[in-house]
Amino acid sequence: MRRLPVYLLLDTSGSMSGEPIEAVKNGVQVMISLLRQNPQAIETAFLSVITFDSVAQQIIPLTDLASFQMVDIRATGTTALGEALKLVSTKIDTEVAKTTTEQKGDWKPLVFIMTDGIPTDDWQSGVAEFKKRKTSFTVACAAGSGADTSILKQITNDVVSLDNADSASIAKFFQWVTASIGVSSTKVEDGGKEISGINELPPPPAELNIVV
Amino acid sequence: MKKRLESYITKILANENISFSDKNKIVLEDFVADEDNISSMQIIIGQQEELKTRIMSKLRIFEIQNQHIQIPNATFGKEYNVKLDFVKLGLNDIVLTEFEGLEDKNLIYDNETETISGVPNQSGDFKIKFKYRIKGELDDSKLNEKILSFIINANPKDLWKDLPSDQQDKYWKENNVFTFEKLGYKNIAVASKRGRSHANVGSFRDDDFSFKHFDQTGWSVVAVSDGAGSAKYSRKGSELACAKVINYFENELTSELSTKFDTLISSYHQELNNGNTAVLNNVDKSEEADFKDENDVEVLEVKEEKVSIQSEISKFIYSNLGACAKAVYNCLEEFSIKNEFSIKDLHSTLIFSLFKKYDFGYVVLSFGVGDCPIGILNKDFTEFKLMNWLDVGDFGGGTRFITMPEIFVSDKFSTRFGFKIIDDFSYLILMTDGIYDAKFVVEANLEKLEKWNEFLADLGGHNDDKIKVDFEKRSIETAESLSKWMDFWSPGNHDDRTLALIY
Numbered sequence: 001m002r003r004l005p006v007y008l009l010l011d012t013s014g015s016m017s018g019e020p021i022e023a024v025k026n027g028v029q030v031m032i033s034l035l036r037q038n039p040q041a042i043e044t045a046f047l048s049v050i051t052f053d054s055v056a057q058q059i060i061p062l063t064d065l066a067s068f069q070m071v072d073i074r075a076t077g078t079t080a081l082g083e084a085l086k087l088v089s090t091k092i093d094t095e096v097a098k099t100t101t102e103q104k105g106d107w108k109p110l111v112f113i114m115t116d117g118i119p120t121d122d123w124q125s126g127v128a129e130f131k132k133r134k135t136s137f138t139v140a141c142a143a144g145s146g147a148d149t150s151i152l153k154q155i156t157n158d159v160v161s162l163d164n165a166d167s168a169s170i171a172k173f174f175q176w177v178t179a180s181i182g183v184s185s186t187k188v189e190d191g192g193k194e195i196s197g198i199n200e201l202p203p204p205p206a207e208l209n210i211v212v
Numbered sequence: 213m214k215k216r217l218e219s220y221i222t223k224i225l226a227n228e229n230i231s232f233s234d235k236n237k238i239v240l241e242d243f244v245a246d247e248d249n250i251s252s253m254q255i256i257i258g259q260q261e262e263l264k265t266r267i268m269s270k271l272r273i274f275e276i277q278n279q280h281i282q283i284p285n286a287t288f289g290k291e292y293n294v295k296l297d298f299v300k301l302g303l304n305d306i307v308l309t310e311f312e313g314l315e316d317k318n319l320i321y322d323n324e325t326e327t328i329s330g331v332p333n334q335s336g337d338f339k340i341k342f343k344y345r346i347k348g349e350l351d352d353s354k355l356n357e358k359i360l361s362f363i364i365n366a367n368p369k370d371l372w373k374d375l376p377s378d379q380q381d382k383y384w385k386e387n388n389v390f391t392f393e394k395l396g397y398k399n400i401a402v403a404s405k406r407g408r409s410h411a412n413v414g415s416f417r418d419d420d421f422s423f424k425h426f427d428q429t430g431w432s433v434v435a436v437s438d439g440a441g442s443a444k445y446s447r448k449g450s451e452l453a454c455a456k457v458i459n460y461f462e463n464e465l466t467s468e469l470s471t472k473f474d475t476l477i478s479s480y481h482q483e484l485n486n487g488n489t490a491v492l493n494n495v496d497k498s499e500e501a502d503f504k505d506e507n508d509v510e511v512l513e514v515k516e517e518k519v520s521i522q523s524e525i526s527k528f529i530y531s532n533l534g535a536c537a538k539a540v541y542n543c544l545e546e547f548s549i550k551n552e553f554s555i556k557d558l559h560s561t562l563i564f565s566l567f568k569k570y571d572f573g574y575v576v577l578s579f580g581v582g583d584c585p586i587g588i589l590n591k592d593f594t595e596f597k598l599m600n601w602l603d604v605g606d607f608g609g610g611t612r613f614i615t616m617p618e619i620f621v622s623d624k625f626s627t628r629f630g631f632k633i634i635d636d637f638s639y640l641i642l643m644t645d646g647i648y649d650a651k652f653v654v655e656a657n658l659e660k661l662e663k664w665n666e667f668l669a670d671l672g673g674h675n676d677d678k679i680k681v682d683f684e685k686r687s688i689e690t691a692e693s694l695s696k697w698m699d700f701w702s703p704g705n706h707d708d709r710t711l712a713l714i715y
């Protein structure tokens with residue numbers, strides 16, 4: 001079966017502690033429960049969570065929605081975004097199956113990045129590595145005024161921003177991510193076409209500004 | 213022992229600000245030696261140990277209460293049998309466990325084997341009570357309680373809706389169709405069914421098919437097309453494409469042209485018998501007709517002077533089937549222009565096959581663009597041929613459509629044709645990817661005889677639902693049973709399904 005891999009790259013640096021990190025955890029939980037009700041998503045979407053603070057780690061490997069269980073995350077340390085981009089690149093290499101004569105490959109992965117700060121590591125080399133991978137689309141979200149959208153713009157053309165990293169705004173972001181995964185899974189099952197950019201996704205809510 | 217008691221009592225007394233010097237140390241020594249005092253101290257030590265044990269338990273329980281524990285998710289209606297690995301959870305000091313809140317979901321917990329089992333009879337995100345006792349707690353102590361989340365997924369089959377499609381739509385078509393007819397000396401059973409992904413949102417079936425037998429020339433033609441899910445009016449595209457194939461051969465495959473081919477094929481067969489000619493697989497590329505000029509598809513650019521029978525046949529196939537493909541493109545382009553939308557909105561794959569019975573056997577010709585296969589099996593199921601190659605791409609989704617002008621100018625165009633002479637065939641099969649993806653999974657399997665035989669066995673009732681296509685009926689009931697068979701469940705494969713079986 002062709003899976004639709006989804007990678008969530010979540011900033012868990014110290015500045016996310018308190019309300020933002022709780023909102024992120026809650027956002028993922030709600031997202032999973034909703035996607036489980038979507039017949040296409042529950043069959044095709046596979047989700048992985050990569051967190052980045054002083055280090056990047058894949059806290060949940062690519063897992064089908066039916067068995068997915070969110071783990072506890074805590075906010076601490078700095079913002080190793082570059083390392084997270086390198087990590088997701090190697091995970092795409094090892095976890096996403098390519099089409100060969102003997103197997104049907106997975107769909108191109110969807111990547112969602114959320115950060116509230118400026119990377120503290122060598123992010124350029126991470127971007128260079130990540131750019132070598134094919135994704136269906138990559139959306140980077142700058143949560144609050146502390147994030148630098150011009151850096152995110154170098155990772156992907158599809159950048160959105162939230163004015164505040166409060167729980168209401170973060171919840172809206174995850175609602176939109178949920179809808180986007182839903183639409184993507186429908187699209188691949190319904191005639192085998194992948195989504196190629198943000199313009200094919202559901203319109204983002206008012207809280208989400210598209211960064212041009 | 214004496215030393216230990218002495219140091220112990222010294223500490224206790226020091227707490228009470230009573231200390232000893234070298235002068236009165238003898239009093240302490242006598243005190244510690246006294247039997248009554250020894251037993252008092254032993255009681256104190258025992259009590260202290262017990263207090264320590266109790267507070268350790270409390271601390272441990274506090275830790276467990278704050279630990280993230282989740283048991284594996286279940287699925288409604290699907291057997292669940294999970295042995296809880298308390299050691300792996302870091303709970304090796306747990307001595308007794310119970311669960312509350314499982315029974316009403318038709319699950320039971322066996323604390324001997326530490327296993328939860330049963331077939332869940334509801335779905336949702338639940339809270340269940342985990343009760344436990346840890347090492348060090350009294351045997352009659354009340355069990356500790358921790359609330360755990362427990363997820364029971366809905367049965368994916370129940371999540372699909374079956375919404376009607378809009379009959380008022382200008383390009384509306386039936387959701388499910390099936391038909392049976394005699395096709396020359398053969399029969400055709402064909403069914404086309406709207407996929408669950410379309411039923412779920414009340415959209416249309418995008419697949420289509422058509423077939424016809426021409427009495428005058430003895431040729432039969434069958435076409436199958438899959439409208440691209442992403443193209444707005446592809447349901448119309450597939451319909452027009454299939455209809456145009458029939459219409460084209462109806463008009464163009466004249467008795468005269470057919471006779472020309474009959475002569476060619478007879479000579480070719482003669483040569484084959486004499487062992488002079490290698491088996492012709494794909495159309496010989498050196499004999500390319502040029503379809504690059506859209507306005508004049510009839511122009512042939514024969515690149516080699518030498519004209520063998522084999523290349524004459526190649527040329528015939530290329531120019532006639534190729535011209536049909538181009539005619540389909542032109543028809544779709546014209547339709548899109550007339551209706552003022554892009555031809556891309558009609559994106560559809562297309563496969564078609566022509567066959568005719570000769571005294572030496574059947575001649576089968578084919579054309580294909582996209583990812584729908586055409587297969588043919590001999591009478592005793594020992595040989596088969598995949599008539600076309602599939603347009604599939606890296607990471608999936610890389611198919612080609614008859615609506616793409618670039619396919620006609622590609623070097624690959626000449627390889628899109630198939631040709632086969634066969635004594636007789638058991639089945640000639642055309643299918644859309646809704647069938648192929650689920651039943652063959654990958655292209656490589658289409659090259660394997662055993663996979664085709666498995667596929668036929670599946671049609672014969674070797675499947676989970678024990679549904680059999682009743683080929684022997686040779687009536688509409690055959691097609692009806694085929695339509696029922698096409699309801700098979702395959703996770704991730706809910707596209708439209710079309711299957712044409714000529715037998």
